[in-house]
Structure formats: structure tokens, C-alpha cells
Amino acid sequence: MAIQRHSFVRSGDSPPAPRPFAQGPDGQVDVRRTVDPQSPPTPWEVLGLPLRLDLDLPAVELRVRGLIRALHPDRFHVLGAQAAADAERHTALVNDAWRTLREPERRVAWLVDHQGQTVTALPPAVALQLFERNEQIDEALADPVSHADVAVALRAEIRAERMQVHADLAVACARHDAAVQAADPAATQGALAEMGRLLAMAPALDNLLARLG
Amino acid sequence: MAITFGASAPARNDPAVGIDLGTTNSLVAVVDADGLPRVLHGPDGYLVPSVVAFDAGGEAVAVGRPADARVTVDPAHTLYSVKRLMGKDAAEVASELKLLPYSVVAQPGSAAVRVRVGARDYTPPELSAIVLRELKLRAEAALGCAVRRAVITVPAYFNDAQRQATKDAGRLAGLEVLRIVNEPTAAALAYGLDRRPERRIAVYDFGGGTFDISILYLHAGLTEVLATHGDTRLGGDDIDHALVSVAVGQLRAAGVDLAEDAAALQGVRKAMIELKIALSSAQFAQVLVPLPGRAAVQFALDRAQFEAIAAPIVDRTLTSCQQALRDAGLQPGDLDEVVLVGGSTRIPLVRERVATLFGRAPHCELDPDCVVALGAAVQADILTTGRRDQLLLDVMPLSLGMETMGGAVAKILHRNSPIPATATEEFTTSVDNQTGVVVHVVQGDRELVADCRSLARFVIPIAPLPAGLARVAVTFLVDANGILHVTARDVRTGLEKSIEVQPSYGLTDAEVEAMLVAAFDNAEQDVARRLFVDARTEAETLIAATERQLAGPAGARLDADEQADIAACVASLRASFGSGQSEVVRAAQRELNEATVHLAELGFATAIDELAHSAAAEALLARGPDPASAKPQHHA
Numbered sequence: 001m002a003i004q005r006h007s008f009v010r011s012g013d014s015p016p017a018p019r020p021f022a023q024g025p026d027g028q029v030d031v032r033r034t035v036d037p038q039s040p041p042t043p044w045e046v047l048g049l050p051l052r053l054d055l056d057l058p059a060v061e062l063r064v065r066g067l068i069r070a071l072h073p074d075r076f077h078v079l080g081a082q083a084a085a086d087a088e089r090h091t092a093l094v095n096d097a098w099r100t101l102r103e104p105e106r107r108v109a110w111l112v113d114h115q116g117q118t119v120t121a122l123p124p125a126v127a128l129q130l131f132e133r134n135e136q137i138d139e140a141l142a143d144p145v146s147h148a149d150v151a152v153a154l155r156a157e158i159r160a161e162r163m164q165v166h167a168d169l170a171v172a173c174a175r176h177d178a179a180v181q182a183a184d185p186a187a188t189q190g191a192l193a194e195m196g197r198l199l200a201m202a203p204a205l206d207n208l209l210a211r212l213g
Numbered sequence: 214m215a216i217t218f219g220a221s222a223p224a225r226n227d228p229a230v231g232i233d234l235g236t237t238n239s240l241v242a243v244v245d246a247d248g249l250p251r252v253l254h255g256p257d258g259y260l261v262p263s264v265v266a267f268d269a270g271g272e273a274v275a276v277g278r279p280a281d282a283r284v285t286v287d288p289a290h291t292l293y294s295v296k297r298l299m300g301k302d303a304a305e306v307a308s309e310l311k312l313l314p315y316s317v318v319a320q321p322g323s324a325a326v327r328v329r330v331g332a333r334d335y336t337p338p339e340l341s342a343i344v345l346r347e348l349k350l351r352a353e354a355a356l357g358c359a360v361r362r363a364v365i366t367v368p369a370y371f372n373d374a375q376r377q378a379t380k381d382a383g384r385l386a387g388l389e390v391l392r393i394v395n396e397p398t399a400a401a402l403a404y405g406l407d408r409r410p411e412r413r414i415a416v417y418d419f420g421g422g423t424f425d426i427s428i429l430y431l432h433a434g435l436t437e438v439l440a441t442h443g444d445t446r447l448g449g450d451d452i453d454h455a456l457v458s459v460a461v462g463q464l465r466a467a468g469v470d471l472a473e474d475a476a477a478l479q480g481v482r483k484a485m486i487e488l489k490i491a492l493s494s495a496q497f498a499q500v501l502v503p504l505p506g507r508a509a510v511q512f513a514l515d516r517a518q519f520e521a522i523a524a525p526i527v528d529r530t531l532t533s534c535q536q537a538l539r540d541a542g543l544q545p546g547d548l549d550e551v552v553l554v555g556g557s558t559r560i561p562l563v564r565e566r567v568a569t570l571f572g573r574a575p576h577c578e579l580d581p582d583c584v585v586a587l588g589a590a591v592q593a594d595i596l597t598t599g600r601r602d603q604l605l606l607d608v609m610p611l612s613l614g615m616e617t618m619g620g621a622v623a624k625i626l627h628r629n630s631p632i633p634a635t636a637t638e639e640f641t642t643s644v645d646n647q648t649g650v651v652v653h654v655v656q657g658d659r660e661l662v663a664d665c666r667s668l669a670r671f672v673i674p675i676a677p678l679p680a681g682l683a684r685v686a687v688t689f690l691v692d693a694n695g696i697l698h699v700t701a702r703d704v705r706t707g708l709e710k711s712i713e714v715q716p717s718y719g720l721t722d723a724e725v726e727a728m729l730v731a732a733f734d735n736a737e738q739d740v741a742r743r744l745f746v747d748a749r750t751e752a753e754t755l756i757a758a759t760e761r762q763l764a765g766p767a768g769a770r771l772d773a774d775e776q777a778d779i780a781a782c783v784a785s786l787r788a789s790f791g792s793g794q795s796e797v798v799r800a801a802q803r804e805l806n807e808a809t810v811h812l813a814e815l816g817f818a819t820a821i822d823e824l825a826h827s828a829a830a831e832a833l834l835a836r837g838p839d840p841a842s843a844k845p846q847h848h849a
Contacts, residue, residue, distance in 0.1 A: 072606070073633065074596055074604055078598070078599045088692055088693055092632075092633035092691070095634050099630065099636075
């Protein structure tokens with residue numbers, strides 16, 4: 001495993017096998033660990049996964065199910081309120097980690113927010129283009145008949161750019177994973193910066209597409 | 214060692230029960246030593262009407278069936294459908310009360326809504342606690358041991374406040390509430406017992422006061438909820454109200470205005486419920502609607518007319534079903550089974566519409582009235598024995614968020630997220646040198662705060678900084694009961710504030726404690742008082758029946774001594790009421806029973822004389838008098 005800052009799950013790479021409860025809570029999962037609020041575990045750590053953006057989602061989902069089975073508070077109720085409350089918090093963290101990782105854009109956004117730099121402003125050229133396009137859309141909406149062709153062309157153009165953002169994100173993700181693998185912090189930060197820039201573009205393009213209907 | 218034959222198996226130590234606390238009826242179930250759940254019966258069956266009757270002083274005097282019998286006699290002091298008031302604020306309660314004959318009062322110093330009954334005010338959780346206490350007593354009688362722990366079910370679409378109110382009710386009834394479980398999920402748990410391989414099912418739960426639809430994925434011991442939707446203000450009650458309005462309208466057209474007569478309206482309601490039930494099996498039904506001070510009126514309806522009245526209400530459930538399917542990402546054809554729960558699913562129109570929507574005939578092998586309680590008992594068993602390799606993975610029904618600038622909602626946890634769930638979001642300030650941030654937590658799926666339900670509002674102090682530099686991390690944790698806990702932390706100072714969300718119009722912990730203390734003080738008195746009231750009610754019925762017969766032809770055939778003897782017994786029975794003790798009343802009642810044996814025989818003979826020429830009389834005479842009917846009273 002590449003990064004294991006907080007060993008939330010002490011198992012190796014395979015999910016803990018569910019055991020009948022009569023044998024006691026699953027020995028592979030430490031439910032008494034308290035999560036440090038100042039540095040909570042990453043979604044990857046919670047699920048015991050190496051830090052990679054390219055995930056085998058069906059395999060991760062199986063792992064999530066295994067963890068939920070092992071950690072669910074209902075299994076710890078008999079051990080008392082404290083054990084159940086701990087299990088509750090850990091199950092909640094597993095659910096939260098899965099929610100973050102199951103959607104690619106949310107997964108990338110989490111990593112950018114927590115290990116890179118969140119981008120809130122668009123580059124001036126992009127912002128200017130955005131402004132121009134919004135004006136074009138205003139005109140097209142004001143007079144739909146004579147501007148029908150403009151709207152069609154604009155929509156096709158923006159859709160293509162949106163798809164390009166997806167493709168560029170995939171490339172940046174691959175660069176990120178390779179940089180982490182090679183333990184190259186500069187390349188990792190470079191990939192994160194690129195992903196931040198691309199993520200900032202996505203909502204602007206989505207908004208234009210929504211306006212075009 | 215001696216063996217005692219015929220002794221029942223020893224009661225399980227400290228059993229945990231499952232309780233379905235319904236709008237119309239409630240019931241309790243338990244898992245036996247063999248691992249199978251069963252419904253616990255009381256002397257009058259397993260369904261306990263969720264009705265509480267009070268005396269003029271506002272003391273609860275009857276619960277369940279005996280209370281239900283008083284709805285038409287004393288509507289002002291008999292409360293039903295209390296579940297509709299649970300966890301609601303004053304405005305919501307007021308709108309519910311348009312349909313229910315109670316009055317609501319505010320109490321200074323408390324945010325909780327109270328219902329006035331006679332001289333006393335009760336919060337909805339206190340009223341539900343009375344029903345829960347009755348179920349607890351029944352379970353204890355059936356199991357022969359104390360019952361302290363329970364899983365209680367709620368509609369899946371219940372919000373945080375309604376769940377809290379239900380938990381409070383459990384505590385007030387002296388129960389440790391192990392878990393609040395969603396009704397459709399509990400139903401799926403009960404149906405999941407046969408351990409068929411993986412399948413996707415829809416549970417359509419149409420009860421007396423609420424409607425829920427849940428889409429579940431059952432596989433390898435996991436009962437996983439994929440999506441849930443519903444309406445906590447849509448139920449069989451609404452069909453009753455629609456029928457009542459039709460009946461009242463027709464009566465008004467005939468010159469009888471019942472609008473102001475609560476007792477008469479209750480009579481109409483009972484008649485309409487009877488009609489509704491009859492039309493579930495018959496194509497045509499008629500009922501006698503009792504009217505005070507005049508002859509009863511016949512009211513008839515055929516199936517088609519009934520369906521025209523009920524259809525708009527049933528159709529509202531279908532919209533929810535479609536939404537739940539969309540949320541689960543499924544087509545109707547992806548489902549392997551559809552399960553029906555709740556009394557209202559007995560209506561053929563409901564079954565038809567559900568079958569059409571999902572393209573398959575729904576399941577109803579398990580009694581729709583029992584299935585939720587059975588599932589709750591299974592969940593109680595999972596939680597307390599650790600012997601089941603079964604887990605329930607539920608979701609939250611409504612999104613949770615925080616108010617941000619301009620009254621917008623920042624959703625922090627989306628509806629249908631699996632619970633327990635947690636999420637953390639960071640917020641910043643919009644004004645320089647702010648010393649605190651208001652955390653306003655709302656629940657709902659609309660975009661504006663004004664359209665969502667406000668759950669809590671608290672302030673977290675922060676170090677003063679220029680606008681946009683402060684960082685406040687807000688963490689939501691929804692526990693396995695679906696109840697929210699919020700923590701807010703100033704990221705720079707580490708200052709933290711944590712609260713269990715308590716709805717502003719709910720009960721505070723202190724209020725619940727005070728109510729608990731009062732309940733324990735009164736517990737012993739309550740039992741004795743209740744036994745006395747039961748005995749008195751029974752005795753009053755006996756006196757009324759006796760006096761009716763004395764005044765009739767049978768009474769005229771008694772000799773003077775017998776008449777005087779009976780009158781004396783009646784007088785001493787009446788006098789026994791002053792004792793306040795059930796044993797004294799019971800003894801006097803036994804004497805009156807003995808004194809009226811001859812009168813009863815005469816009454817029976819007189820009745821037969823009157824029927825002399827009818828076929829029924831011939832049949833009766835041929836059979837001879839039934840010894841059981843030779844008494845004027847027949848009490849179970």
C-alpha cells in the first residue's frame with residue numbers, strides 16, 4: 001500500500017472475511033480507534049486502499065460491503081453502548097468514503113481539495129470567453145428563430161469541450177497515480193494543479209449547456 | 214429432581230420486543246427461542262387500537278379496544294390517530310386538527326405542542342407512551358417476565374423530529390428504545406426470513422395515516438435499502454375523511470346538519486370505516502348511520518362509487534413509487550417482488566393500481582397488519598442476541614443541509630444515503646471579524662431554507678478574522694436510528710461544539726426526565742386505578758341492562774320481593790363506586806348478577822313470546838334456551 005498514514009483497517013489488501021458473530025467482533029478491524037479530528041483518514045485509508053484515482057469500482061464495492069458487514073453497529077450492540085457508538089461512527093466513515101470514491105469527479109475533487117489547491121477563479125482568457133459565450137446565448141434566446149444555427153453550433157462546441165475536460169481529467173489522473181507510485185511529490189502536485197484547473201472548468205461549461213437547454 | 218409437566222418453557226431472560234406503533238392499531242411481537250418471530254396476543258386479540266380514553270379530569274382510563282368503544286360515546290375525551298401529531302410544530306398540528314376533534318394548547322416555558330384533554334394537557338409523545346405502556350404490559354403478561362427493551366418502527370419518511378418524538382414516547386413508557394426502524398424495512402426483514410437468493414423488492418406500505426415505498430436489495434443476509442419515498446400525511450384515514458364528507462354532504466342535502474356534532478360525526482366515521490372494509494370484499498355494501506335523537510339513516514355505496522372517491526388518494530401513492538424507483542435507478546421490470554404492508558392494502562383498488570404500476574401481482578402472504586411488528590422483533594433479536602447472520606442497511610429519507618447566504622440550503626447529506634452516515638463540509642465567514650457562525654440545520658429536499666424543515670440552530674464562536682478567512686468544519690452524523698448529531702469546529706482554534714439535534718418544538722431532555730419521574734410516581738396508582746375504572750365501566754353497563762329489563766315486560770313478571778332485592782343490589786353496586794377499589798366493585802357486581810338470574814330467564818322467555826310467530830323463534834324453541842345467554846351480562 002502506497003500511503004497508510006492512519007492504519008484505519010489493519011488488514012492487507014483483501015477485505016476482512018465476514019465471520020459469524022458468535023466468535024466475537026472481527027479481529028481484523030480495530031473499532032476502538034478514535035479518529036483524530038485534526039487529521040481524519042482519507043477515503044482511501046478508510047477503505048484500506050492504496051491512493052489511486054483509477055479504481056476498480058466493483059472490487060471496491062465488494063470491499064465496502066465486507067467492511068460494513070464487519071463494522072455495522074448492529075453487530076456491536078451486545079457489547080455495550082460505547083462499542084456500538086464506535087461502530088456507528090466507523091460504519092458512517094465507510095459509507096462516506098464510498099460516497100466520495102464511487103463518482104470519479106467527486107473522487108478527484110476530494111483529492112484536489114485536501115492534498116492540492118482548490119481552484120476557484122478561472123484563467124482570464126477562459127473567463128473572457130465565458131462572458132462572450134453568455135452574450136451569444138442571450139442573443140440566441142432573445143431571438144430563437146434567426147439564431148437557431150448559432151445555438152446548435154454553440155451547443156456542439158461546448159459539449160465537445162466538456163468531453164475534452166473528461167478526457168484531460170483521465171490523463172491527469174493517470175499522471176497523478178504514476179507520480180504517487182514513483183514517490184515524486186513535484187509531479188504529484190503538478191497533476192493535482194492540472195486537475196484543479198479542469199474541475200473549475202466543468203461547472204462553467206455545465207452552466208452554459210443548461211442555459212442552451 | 215422433580216419434573217413439572219405442563220409447565221411452560223422458562224421465559225427468556227430480558228427479552229427485547231418489536232413494536233409496530235401504528236396510527237390506527239399497534240401490536241407487539243417477539244422472537245422465540247427457535248428464532249422465529251411471533252405476534253403476542255392479549256385477551257382481545259393482537260391488535261391494540263391506538264386509542265386512549267380519558268375521564269373528565271383528563272386521566273387516562275382506557276387504552277385499546279375499550280377506549281375505541283368510547284370514541285362515539287365521548288369523543289371529547291377519546292384520542293385516536295395521535296401518530297399524526299408526533300414531532301409536529303404548532304402550525305402543522307393545527308392543520309392536522311382540522312380532521313381530528315381535539316384542541317391544542319401552548320404551555321409557557323415549553324416549545325412542545327400539547328393536546329388538551331379534560332383538565333390535563335398531554336404532548337403527543339406522552340399520548341403514544343400510554344399506548345406503548347399497554348403493549349409493554351401485554352408483552353409482559355404473554356411472556357411472564359419484565360420487558361424493558363424494544364425496537365419501535367416508524368414510517369420510513371418520518372423526519373428527525375418525528376423519530377425523536379417516537380424515541381421519547383418509548384422512554385416515557387419505561388422502555389429502552391434499542392432502535393427506531395423504518396416500517397417497510399422491518400417488513401422486508403420479516404419477508405427475508407426464507408432466505409431466498411438475491412432479489413430486489415419493493416415494499417408498498419399504506420397504513421392508517423402514512424404511506425411509504427421502499428426499494429430493497431436482499432442478498433446474502435444483507436437487507437439493503439436502495440431508496441425510499443413517502444408521505445407522512447397520507448393514509449387510510451384520508452379515505453375515511455373523504456367518505457365522511459360525502460356522507461355529511463348527503464345528510465345536509467336531506468336537511469340534517471352534523472357539522473357541529475362531534476359525537477354524531479364519530480358515529481358517521483365509524484360507519485364509513487365499516488363500509489370501506491365491507492367494500493374490500495363485496496361489490497355493494499350498506500351501513501346504518503346512527504343519528505342522535507332520530508332514526509338511523511341507511512347509507513349505501515357500490516364498489517365503483519367507492520373507488521371514484523378513493524382513487525385520487527390512492528393515485529398520490531403511485532407518484533411516490535415512481536420517484537423511489539428513479540432514485541434506486543431501477544425500472545419496474547427490475548423488481549423481483551412487490552410486498553404489501555398496512556391495512557389499507559386490503560382495498561382491491563390499491564392492489565390493482567400497484568399491480569399495474571409494477572407489472573406484477575403483489576405479495577401478501579404475511580398478514581399486512583403483522584408483518585412490520587414481526588420484522589421489528591427480528592431486528593430486536595439481531596441487536597440483542599448476536600445469533601443472526603442478518604443485517605439491515607437502511608437509508609435516510611430526506612436530505613440534510615445547512616443554511617448559507619441568502620437563505621439557500623447547502624446539502625450536506627443527500628436523501629437515500631446509507632445510514633449511519635457522516636459528512637463534513639467547511640464553511641467560511643462573509644463579514645469581517647465575525648465572532649460567531651450560526652449553524653442552522655435543515656431537513657428536506659428543496660433548495661431554499663424556507664421550504665425545508667428547520668431542525669436546529671446554534672452558534673459556534675470563532676476567532677475574529679477578515680471575511681473569507683475563518684474556516685468552520687461542520688460534521689453531520691446520522692445514527693442508525695436516522696437521528697442527526699451535528700458537530701461544528703473552528704478549524705483554526707480547534708474550538709468545537711457538538712449537539713444532538715433536538716427540534717425546537719420537541720421535548721427537552723429535562724422535560725422527558727420530569728415526565729418519567731411523574732410516571733414512576735404514579736405507576737402503582739395507575740394500575741390500581743385502571744383496574745377500578747375497568748370494573749366500574751363493566752358495572753355501569755350491567756346496571757343499565759338490568760334497569761332496562763326491570764322497566765320492561767320481564768320486570769313486570771317479577772314479584773315485589775325480587776324487585777326490591779334487585780333494586781337493593783343495584784344501589785349497593787352504585788355505592789361501591791365510592792370505594793375506588795376494583796375488588797369492592799367486583800364483589801357487588803357478583804351479587805347483582807346472582808340476584809338477576811330469574812329476571813334474565815324471564816327476559817329470555819318474554820323475548821321468545823314476542824317472536825312467537827317467527828321462524829327464528831321456532832328454531833330457538835327447538836333448541837332450547839342457551840345457558841350462556843340466560844345471564845343478562847356476558848363478559849369475556
